[in-house]
Amino acid sequence: MEFGPIWRALQRNKTSYVLIALQIAVTMAIMVNAINIIQERSEQMARPSGVDEANIFYLTSNIFDPEADVEAQIASDLDAMRNFPGVVDAIASNSVPLSGSGWSEGIRLEPDPNLESTGIGVFFADDHGINTFGLNLVAGRNFDPAEITWHDYESDTWPPLAIMTRAMVEELWPDEPYENAVGKTVFVHRTKPVQIIGVTERMQAAWNSWSGVERSMLVPEWRGSSFSRYVIRTEPGRRDEVMPQLEEMLAARFDNRIVRSVRTMEETRERSYLLDSSMVSILTFIVIVLTAITGLGIVGLASFSVARRTKQIGTRRALGATRPAILRYFMLENFLISTVGVVGGAIIAVGLNMWMVEAFGLQRIAWYLIPGAMLTLWFVGQVAVLGPARRATTVPPALATRSV
Amino acid sequence: MLRMQDVSKIYRTDTVETHALRQFSLQVNEGEFVSVTGPSGSGKTTFLNIAGLLEEASGGIYELDGRDVAGLNDSERSRLRNEKIGFIFQSFNLIPELDVFDNVDVPLRYRGFDAAERRQRIERVLDIVGLASRSKHLPSQLSGGQQQRVAIARALAGDPRFLLADEPTGNLDSQMADSVMELLTEINGAGTTIIMVTHEPSLAERAQRNIHVRDGQVFDGEPEIHLAAQTA
Numbered sequence: 001m002e003f004g005p006i007w008r009a010l011q012r013n014k015t016s017y018v019l020i021a022l023q024i025a026v027t028m029a030i031m032v033n034a035i036n037i038i039q040e041r042s043e044q045m046a047r048p049s050g051v052d053e054a055n056i057f058y059l060t061s062n063i064f065d066p067e068a069d070v071e072a073q074i075a076s077d078l079d080a081m082r083n084f085p086g087v088v089d090a091i092a093s094n095s096v097p098l099s100g101s102g103w104s105e106g107i108r109l110e111p112d113p114n115l116e117s118t119g120i121g122v123f124f125a126d127d128h129g130i131n132t133f134g135l136n137l138v139a140g141r142n143f144d145p146a147e148i149t150w151h152d153y154e155s156d157t158w159p160p161l162a163i164m165t166r167a168m169v170e171e172l173w174p175d176e177p178y179e180n181a182v183g184k185t186v187f188v189h190r191t192k193p194v195q196i197i198g199v200t201e202r203m204q205a206a207w208n209s210w211s212g213v214e215r216s217m218l219v220p221e222w223r224g225s226s227f228s229r230y231v232i233r234t235e236p237g238r239r240d241e242v243m244p245q246l247e248e249m250l251a252a253r254f255d256n257r258i259v260r261s262v263r264t265m266e267e268t269r270e271r272s273y274l275l276d277s278s279m280v281s282i283l284t285f286i287v288i289v290l291t292a293i294t295g296l297g298i299v300g301l302a303s304f305s306v307a308r309r310t311k312q313i314g315t316r317r318a319l320g321a322t323r324p325a326i327l328r329y330f331m332l333e334n335f336l337i338s339t340v341g342v343v344g345g346a347i348i349a350v351g352l353n354m355w356m357v358e359a360f361g362l363q364r365i366a367w368y369l370i371p372g373a374m375l376t377l378w379f380v381g382q383v384a385v386l387g388p389a390r391r392a393t394t395v396p397p398a399l400a401t402r403s404v
Numbered sequence: 405m406l407r408m409q410d411v412s413k414i415y416r417t418d419t420v421e422t423h424a425l426r427q428f429s430l431q432v433n434e435g436e437f438v439s440v441t442g443p444s445g446s447g448k449t450t451f452l453n454i455a456g457l458l459e460e461a462s463g464g465i466y467e468l469d470g471r472d473v474a475g476l477n478d479s480e481r482s483r484l485r486n487e488k489i490g491f492i493f494q495s496f497n498l499i500p501e502l503d504v505f506d507n508v509d510v511p512l513r514y515r516g517f518d519a520a521e522r523r524q525r526i527e528r529v530l531d532i533v534g535l536a537s538r539s540k541h542l543p544s545q546l547s548g549g550q551q552q553r554v555a556i557a558r559a560l561a562g563d564p565r566f567l568l569a570d571e572p573t574g575n576l577d578s579q580m581a582d583s584v585m586e587l588l589t590e591i592n593g594a595g596t597t598i599i600m601v602t603h604e605p606s607l608a609e610r611a612q613r614n615i616h617v618r619d620g621q622v623f624d625g626e627p628e629i630h631l632a633a634q635t636a
Contacts, residue, residue, distance in 0.1 A: 002513060004506075005502055005506045005509065005510075005513075008501075008502065008503070008506065009499070009501035009502055009506075010501075012501045012542070013501050311497070312497075312499055315493070315497040315499070316499075316510065316514075317458075317482065318456070318458055318485065318491050318497075319485075319486065319491065319510055319511040319514065319558070320482050320483065320485050320486020320487075320511050320514040320515065320562075321482060321514050322478070322479045322482040322483070322514075323478060323479070323482075324479075325482075325514060396458070396459070397457075397458040397459075397482075397485070398453045398458040398459045400458065400491065400493060400497055401449055401452060401453055401456075401458065401493060401494075401570050
């Protein structure tokens, strides 16, 4: 191997090589941190909401008749929807996970408003809530129909029962098994006691960027308002077929209202993570373009290097270098330049990440990103230099005797 | 040790066919110092290229050290070149980024010698050419004569069967040229066969035998240069 002479030769003619090594270093630093952000965002986007997203859609019913009996209309609508062909279940609720709009409360272990509370997302539902959302009840029980209350906006009452997510009860009682939460009483809405009757495996709140997104609860209540949101779960594969039919059915059942904002849960997830997915796409594009530019830079430098050293290559061939030896020379030379670049890049990448962790609260880069990026850029360098290096092998040894 | 029989070399383009060598026959024996002269375009360099395995002949027989080189592939030719032939070029052809030591080291690395063996050989040949103290100098820090001495050291380092010198003093002033010729004569005196292409009659006279090339053939007429008496 000719590491020594190549390294010494590079040091004596270093300007262009330092520039390309610097380009590799900057590319690596950006690549590693961009992939780190991509990973973080992708992990966030991949979190399950806990609901049967593929088969759920929702819509709003806005009754504009001031004389209408809203409670009766909701009950009637729910009954009609639950018996609609292709519908598994339906509820009237205030929100759905990841919608960006919802209700939150603070939970305390004591009825003291001065104590610090733990935030929780609130979903009003009846005894069909678990089935409609497709939740997995891992402890306790569902609501009983008799426990569902009609809430008048004028009153200051709060239902005495709740079904909470496992993440919430583990936040409240981190040292206990989540099953122990069943039967315990917490305080909501400042001092209102609420008994936990069940625990669900998972149900995300309405806000995906909230640190407490995994903390939510079902509350057994219908909220009286002319504006209602109906959440409908269909049989697998029938959602798109049922959506327009059900919308039409609701509109036909009562003239004095507007049925609109029909949206699937999948759409909601997509909209919820639109910024994140855009950022992932942009960063992926940047990483690819930067890597390609670096690769092209290496091609350019290697081509220039081969053209500049044609006579030298001919001399080496005359002195006994085989074609593979010439190929190896340029590959090794690029490997050394890339090594300087990726080592520098690793240092810059870690430094940049430390600053981003401090400034933006990003996660630390995973240990494997650095060697992964190094291998990638080594590989890109070797692929990029292959063409010029192969051209170098075609330089004839007789060139050594030409007086160019 | 070098025998060419009716060797020809034809360069072809789409429209032109150039016969650079035709029925070129020559034998060089071990230990000889042969000069090859001829006017520009006579085929001297083509002969040198074929003798040095830098190019393939179009026809004829070329035996190097008793081995017919026809049909050897590129790698075999490279290895044979590396083992048997030392080259000295008119413009030295040193690698500017490498110091003297590393320049001499180039053919030895292709030969596959280990580091200790290479170091020992490099030190020996640099001593022969009188540049042992300049091993860390770059070519640009040396005079033309010193650079050619480095090239000679590089050619000698692998203990080749013969040296092929292409106008070895062409880029040197007369004093440096004389010193290089003295060195070549010494090397020949130590047993190394040398074939030197030159257009300088005064240099050719210092060889034991002169081959005159004209129109791609060994000139059979009256020799233009008398063979010099062999000097011990």
